[in-house]
Amino acid sequence: MFEFKLPDLGEGIQEGEILKWYVDKGGEITEDEPLVDVETDKAAVTIPSPRSGKIVDRKGEVGDMVNVGEVFVIIDDGSGGEASLPAPEKKEEAPKQEAAPKKQEASVSKPAPKPVAKAVEHADGRPVPAAPATRRLAREMGIDINQVPGTGPGGRVTTEDVQAFADGGAPVATSDTAPAASQASKAAPREAVEIPKSGIPLLELEDLPDFSQQGPVEIEQFRSIRRKVAKKMVTSMVVVPHVAHMDEADVTELEKLRIAEKKAAEQDGSGVRLTLLPFMMKALTAMLRKYPQFNASLDPFREEIIYKKFYNIGFAADTPRGLMVPVVKDTNNKSIVEISQEIIELATRAREGNIEPQDIQHGTISITNVGPIGGTGLIPTINYPEVAILGMGRVQEKPVVRDGEIVIRKMLPLTLAFDHRIADGAQAAYMVTELIKMLENPTKLLLSV
DSSP states (O other), rough: HHHHHHHOTTOOOOOEEEEEEETTTTTTTTTTEEEEEEEOSEEEEEOSSOOEEEEEEEEOOOTTTETOEEEEEEEEEESSOOOOOOOOOOOOOOOOOOOOOOOOOOOOOOOEEEEESSBBTTSSSSSBBOOOOHHHHHHHOOGGGGGGGSEEEEOBBOOHHHHHHTTSSSSSSSOOOOOOSSSSSOOOOOOOOOOOOSSSOOOOOOOOGGGTTTEEEOOOOHHHHHHHHHHHHHHHHHSSSSEEEEEEEHHHHHHHHHHHHHHHHHHHHOOEEEOOHEEEEHHHHHHHHHGGGGSEEEEEEEEEEEESSOOOOOOOEEEEEEEOOEEEGGGGSSOOHHHHHHHHHHHHHHHHHHOOOGGGSSSSEEEEOOOTTTOOOOOOOOOSSSSSEEEEEEEEEEEEETTEEEEEEEEEEEEEETTTTTHHHHHHHHHHHHHHHHHHHHHHHHHHH
């Protein structure tokens, strides 16, 4: 028997949510065939079978969480022996505690968790379902999440459940009959939840009104990649003082070169589909060498600026699962054609949902290009802990003045959003100005990189 443990899914990932099983219990599978789809806060991955044989047992159904390093599949690979899935750990019931005095506003200590009489588990012994962020919160608060009553769909434990449990063990809601995906407009009113204090002066969060009392609504669980994006964006906008420098680049000559090379590739059958993005990545890489403060990260706790001597440029990709930022590694060592091919490959895999976690990690700066969709400009949000992001709008033909005459040129709107803690507006203006000169002169671009 072979005990298959959930493998390492990427940097900092401790658990994953089961999306799909490809083989049922008792079914046969061949080595390297798809076994299960697992989604983390960063990406969805397909895990292949490490052995050929019969699936003797498996742990978890769709929507359940599995920890990295935990045995979740047992395969009879003909090696003999016996194996069984480990039973969930059951901790001894802690003695009941006296109610603690009400916490003062100035206190920073957390109230002691108050356990319930019985651990909340499924009938088959599986641990309660909860999102990665909820499990992380429980660990940080020293709470056994299996002891927390879940009020979410299917008994899922929410962050509000954990917080309510820490404050005295009372669940935030008692209804277990509400539908998981949608809620009729005449549904029973939602019970109020305690909104945690933000800790930011004058910022007081309020609970949303019950929109189901105003008209028909549909409720979707906020989780996985969409939730991860939200967390990073909130962190970025709260922590980082954003500044945006805007300008336009005349890409008339660059567009001529791009179109000519694209036609040549079609004729020789090389299949290279050149867009402006790989040219921009190459030009930006050259600029980062001269302006390293935009290829850095700030450690506010150690009060250190980390200048990265490697160049990994991420690009925003719209996928059915939400925004992803695949990363082209070592752009300083790759040609424009190689960068183009990698962009196409990464974008395709991101849309199809089979991108690897390492493909969206270790970026040093990002580019977001809304040009193919439309838009005359944008102010992008920095992909924290990076310190800058370059936004590209739609190339448009515009009348501009050249040598005292009005001519029609193809203009590309650019926005460099950056962290004002480690870079100033003058530095951003200098870098963008040089970037534009490089884009306006394709020969200089090709010779400089």
